[in-house]
Amino acid sequence: MSSPAFEIPSSQKDEEPPTRLPGDLVVWFFVGLELATFGLLFLAFAFTRLLQPDVFAKGQASLDQSVGAINTLLLISASACAAHALASVRANHHRTATRWLFCALLLGGGFLVLKTHEYLAKWRAGVDFASNDFYILWTMLTGFHFMHVMAGCVIFALLLRPVAQGRYSADDCNALESGCVFWHMVDLLWIVLFPLVYLMR
Template sequence: MESCAPEKTRVRNPEEPPSRLPGDLVVWFFVGLELATFGLLFLAFAFTKLMQPVVFAVGQASLDQTVGAINTLLLISASACAAHTLANVRAGRHRAATHWLGAALLLGLGFLFFKSREYMDKWQAGVDFASNDFYMLWTILTGFHFMHVVAGCVIFALLLHPVSRGRYNAQDCNALESGCVFWHMVDLLWIVLFPLVYLLV
C-alpha cells in the first residue's frame, strides 16, 4: 500500500542565489569555442606524433618537465584562489576576497614568468617555430595558451579594484564569476596540455 504522505521538498533560503550557470552565457559560448579549438590542436599534435615518433621523442626530451610541473601547480593554485575569492565575496568578506584575488593574479604572473624563461632558453639554444613539426606544434599550443593566461591575468587585474571596493555581492557578482570561469578554462587546458606535450612518450 502506497503512502499518501506528501514528499518533502527542499525549501530554498531566500538569501541563497537561484541555481544557474555562473557568469555570462556569452562566456560559456566562448569557453566552448576555445575548448573545441584546443581539442583540434591536441588531435593535430597526437596525429603528427604518430607520424614522426622519433622527432617528437627527441623534442619532448628537450623540454623541462620540472618547470612544466611548477607551472601546473601555479595554475591550479590560482584556480583555488579564484574560487576562494568568489566564496568570500558571496559571504561579504571583501578584504579576504581581495587578498585571494591578488594571490591568484600573482600566481598567474608566476606562470608567465616561468613560461617566458622557457621560451627564452629555447630561443638561445637555437630552437624556434620552424625547427621541426614538434617545435612548431609546441609553440602553437603553448603560445596560444600563454595568450589566454595573459588575458586571465588582465581580467584579474581589472577585477581587483571593484572587489576591494565591495562592488560585488552574493546577488551581483556576474563579472567576477565570468572571470573565474575563464580562468578555470585556462587551468583545464593546461592540465590536458602538460601531460600530452611534456610527459606522454
C-alpha cells in the same frame, strides 16, 4: 475527511531556487569554442606524433619537465585562490576576497614569467620554433595557451578594484563568476596540455 496519505510535507512544497550556470552565458559559449579549438590542436599534436615518433621524442626530451610541473602547480593554485575569492565575496568578506584574488593574479603572473623564461632559453639555445613539426605544434599550443593566461591575469587585475570596493555581493557577482570560469578553463587546458606535450612518449 482525512487528508490524503500521500500529501507532500510543507517543507517540500517550497519552490527551490532555479539553478543556473555561474557567470555570463556568453562566457560559456566562449569556453566551449576555445575547448573545441584546443581539442583540434591536441588531436593534431597526437596524430603528428604517431607519424613522426623520432622527431617528437627528441623534441619532448629537450623540454624541461620540472618547469612544466611548477607551472601546473601555479595554475592550480591560482584556480583555488580564485574560487576562495568568489566564496569570500558571496560571504561579504571583501577584504579577504581581495587578498585571494591578488594571490591568483600573482600566481598567474608567475606562470607567465616561467613560460617566458622557457621560450627565451630555447631561443638562446638556437632552437628554431619552425624547424620541425614538433616545435611548430609546441609553439602553437603553448603560445595560444600563454595568451589565454595573459588574458586571465588582465581580467583578475580589472576585477581587483571593484572587489576591494565591495561592489559585488552574493546576489550580484556575475563579473567575478565569469572571470573565474574563464580562469578554470585556462587551468583545465594546461592540465591536458602538460602531460600530452611534456610527459607522454
